[in-house]
Amino acid sequence: MHLRSTKIPKDAVYHPVFARFYARMSVAAETRAGMAAIRAELLAGLSGRIIDVGVGNGLNFAHYPLAVSEVVAIEPERCLRQLAVRSALRAGIPVDVVPGCAEALPVKSEAFDGAVASLVLCTVRNVERSLAEIVRVLRPGGELRFFEHVRADDRAMAATQRALDRTVWPLVCGGCHTSRDTLAAIERAGFVVEEYRRVRMPEWGIRLPTSSCILGVARRTTVVD
Numbered sequence: 001m002h003l004r005s006t007k008i009p010k011d012a013v014y015h016p017v018f019a020r021f022y023a024r025m026s027v028a029a030e031t032r033a034g035m036a037a038i039r040a041e042l043l044a045g046l047s048g049r050i051i052d053v054g055v056g057n058g059l060n061f062a063h064y065p066l067a068v069s070e071v072v073a074i075e076p077e078r079c080l081r082q083l084a085v086r087s088a089l090r091a092g093i094p095v096d097v098v099p100g101c102a103e104a105l106p107v108k109s110e111a112f113d114g115a116v117a118s119l120v121l122c123t124v125r126n127v128e129r130s131l132a133e134i135v136r137v138l139r140p141g142g143e144l145r146f147f148e149h150v151r152a153d154d155r156a157m158a159a160t161q162r163a164l165d166r167t168v169w170p171l172v173c174g175g176c177h178t179s180r181d182t183l184a185a186i187e188r189a190g191f192v193v194e195e196y197r198r199v200r201m202p203e204w205g206i207r208l209p210t211s212s213c214i215l216g217v218a219r220r221t222t223v224v225d
Helices: 016-032 035-043 078-090 127-137 155-166 182-188
Strands: 048-053 068-074 095-098 112-118 138-149 191-200 212-220
Touching: 016 035, 016 078, 035 112, 035 138, 035 212, 048 127, 078 095, 112 127, 127 138, 127 182, 138 182, 138 191, 182 191, 182 212
Parallel strands: 048 068, 048 112, 068 095, 112 138
Antiparallel strands: 138 212, 191 212
16 A cells, blocks of 8 residues: 555645646647647656646646556645546546545655645745655656746746736636746755757747746755654
């Protein structure tokens, strides 16, 4: 059993309207916005036992390499978790979809070779606690693969992001924040960022508050008590 003794509410997050919208939008983005290629790059080369935090409707599952022995997929939102279970049934590798939240992962310490955070650190209530949990569950030397919305690198869009984050955006977008400095948070958590690049999503068309993203790899080097 991989579950910890800590009790995690099955519906730690509940955004049924946004969940249905996100499910439709994310499927369309696989081809129209190039997300399928991003997912393939994000997950390439992974092996062993992986924890995927905040899997949404499970679109990552189709891109895991066969060298991955198991994916434990954490998703707090009920509607998205149900869709993730369906995606898991079609995956080419074993996937166990588990209710839980990033701030209190329901798994044992140092149990995973790798962790994946894909469009989730923008929505968690506490970024630092969530990253500390990822550090905890990774084996020493384990890697974190990340693809996240981040603060834009120009003043005008960054100001727009901050204004939206203070007002309507988290309310209508399932808790999403567009202006977080996620790369700095990953480094503060005790990871060494080995490589990353900035990505604009989508690469063409109107620039959105969520267009500024980072894609990269970080490694756990800290010792957890």
